[in-house]
Amino acid sequence: MRRGKAIIFVVVLVFLVNFTIGSGDVEPDVQERNSAVKLIRPNKLPSPNSKIVGGMDTDIARYPYQLSVRLDGQHVCGASIISANYALSAAHCFVREILEGVKEVTVVSGSTYLDNGGTSSKIRSIISHPNYSNRTNEFDIAVLRMADPFVFNERVAAIALPQSGAQPSAGTDAVVTGWGLLQSGAQNVPNTLQLGRVKVADFRRCRRSYFFRVRTKLTGRMICAGNEITDSCQGDSGGPLAANNVQIGIVSFGAGCATPGLPGVYTNLGDPSIRSWISENTNSL
Template sequence: MRNLASLLTLIFAISWKICEASVPPRRPDGRIVNGREANEGEFPYQLSLRRLTVHICGASVLDGSWAITAAHCVDGHEKKPQEFTLRLGSVKRSSGGSVMSVRTIYKHPTYDAKDMNFDVALLRTQPGALTQNPNVSPIALPEAGAVIEENQLAVVSGWGYMSSTESVLSSTLKYTTVRTVNQEKCHNDLRYHGGVTDAMFCASARNTDACQGDSGGPLTAQGKLIGIVSWGVGCADPFYPGVYTRLSHPSIRGWVRMLTKL
């Protein structure tokens, strides 16, 4: 009987580990599940980052020459900026607006693909190219060290997958409203998936979220770009909030200012 009990305990432990491992982390990718379609001009800072003409991530306009996205969107290809373009000034993923070439890519110097820490990159275009389109305007950044209040409303937008079960990008920009999550709760909820660092924060809402194809896109609150879609576990999973790069982190904000003067 003792041997049987030990065997059952072992089987349970193995089953638990298999079950736990079967929940895939959304590293690295991010969609807007159950979002609403945006109207033309509603998100003038939103960009579609494209590699070899195919949409891979979102990005945001910082000024006429600079855009910002997630480092994992360009990781491994930063020395080939000619492969990347930005579609701007349109809520359509594959039409409208204009398309600009990327001249230089800068990943945050301490970005770590293993834990997604400091998941941010800057894209430089020809001077003034990003604001030549009348339907485009920059989004402001927060100050270094600015606090993100718990339960703060924020808006995330992108062209990513429309459901967690169908690998179909949205043809029209979608957006949804989420709420920021207490940092300790965020870390505890994701502790089996590496947790979060001070350069990250979480946001969530019932049955809606960012997902694959939304990575690198904007999370805004009170007219400022407070976060970048970074990673998560599944999409719109009620047990796991989405994780965003914290743009007010001093090491991120200072690096952006050093390169862009913004």
């Protein structure tokens, strides 16, 4: 009888766990930050007072490394300047489905606004990490080699990268910038660059939440940041997460935007395998 009761208990327990994890009625689907990229239209702008999820208007002079990635002139992702000749973004911004039919890929530097100002620069080559997977979201990073060097000034400058193996601790203050959607599911982007102040989340807790709530496995090549008040969103993809004037992450994916208990997930630039790949593809930066 004891063995029979134990078997019944295990069966019931497995059923309850599967029901809790798999219930789509209470948990959001995991979506890459570019899932709404085709819906973004810079010419359909919200009111000037609109904010990114929990963010605020800011000026490019405060974050001169921020770039807008444009496909045929339309903003789709963010990127960051890391030297006069190179920028970083997310690999998922340049998958075949996104680039299909696109005639020109450029970045705009030095402008707070999407609809005017700044300098448009052509990209000579896009080097996406060869191990990037749109199924696991690992190695979500791309190096952009510019056709001509950036001209640095007070509105255009590079951001430093972390040392190999450097890992931000939970609770570290960080900032994420971009022109992404103001809330999950929206179809319009703000005209003004937005700033979100976030904290790096405890990775073990974040990893457990993603695994048990939305069946997504996080790895050490990722870090989490944000909360139910402030988070990056679609259109911020590829943009920088910075702490103490060092870029520690790249906007990668999340379960909705600002979802309680499920912070945004970023490519971890301090991971040794990620950091060494950047050096190999940027002349040892």
